[in-house]
Amino acid sequence: MRIGQLAQLVGVETQTIRFYEQQGLLPPPDRQDNGYRVYTEKHGEWLAFIRRCRILGLSLAEIHELQSYQDDPHQPCTAVNALLDDHISHVRSQITALQALEKQLVSLRASCNDDREVEACGVLAGISEGNMHQQ
């Protein structure tokens, strides 16, 4: 299987595959005589694992960490679960921050109707005055 087929199979771009290889996330495949990469089905599974981790918002470093656990399959999996717990709490704090931000933005927006000149715009005034008791 060449790189284009693998890319289509998993739904990524070929450059992304080369990038993962370069980053040490995907093992380097064998090469044909002409230098073309030849992938196995196992590569497809590895790549799909990486993509699903990315969809879950894990960083490449975190994926690397998960892979290192997989290399040692008889260890207890507490570290895996801890990684996920950390990620969940990270996502939750992002949500909280964004919700606070939304509130702030909506209240700022409410300070202006559209029928003013820039000079008198409530939004710009709100930002400039800086009564942003955030955090």
Next chain:
Amino acid sequence: MRIGQLAQLVGVETQTIRFYEQQGLLPPPDRQDNGYRVYTEKHGEWLAFIRRCRILGLSLAEIHELQSYQDDPHQPCTAVNALLDDHISHVRSQITALQALEKQLVSLRASCNDDREVEACGVLAGISEGNMHQQ
């Protein structure tokens, strides 16, 4: 006022100030004979405006846009409000996406207690199987 004092006043690093100047967000100040930048109070206000916009999650490009409106104070402020509306809807869609992600992560996490070997870890199995019916 030199760059260090301005930085302390507004609560940013000196490099950030130089960066904003380079990006055209902060007007270049006068220089002393030795080349040191000399800032006015007005620079402090401009910089504070930029920082508050950043805290609100606006991109440098959006800040640039707001500044261009401020340069033309007798235009109607509809564009300012539209920019904020766009940003609010952007923030809202981020929140929605993160909430869906959190759900997915929590359910994945529930598939494993800590008392297993990596080989049998429910979390890793969940990612590998890829029954992630997302989006």
Next chain:
DNA sequence: ATTGACCTTATAGTAGCTTTATAGTTTTAA
């Protein structure tokens, strides 16, 4: 023979800074 689709590597660009390197200037302490 040449077009088109595919593959290769290397390099630069994205956002918003932060870090590092190297060097000159000013202030302060001994």
Next chain:
DNA sequence: TTAAAACTATAAAGCTACTATAAGGTCAAT
């Protein structure tokens, strides 16, 4: 007075996770 500490300057690289571009080699079909 001098030497160190603290400040300033510029330029360039690093960060994340790719994406895009350039310049070229390979292969099948026409």
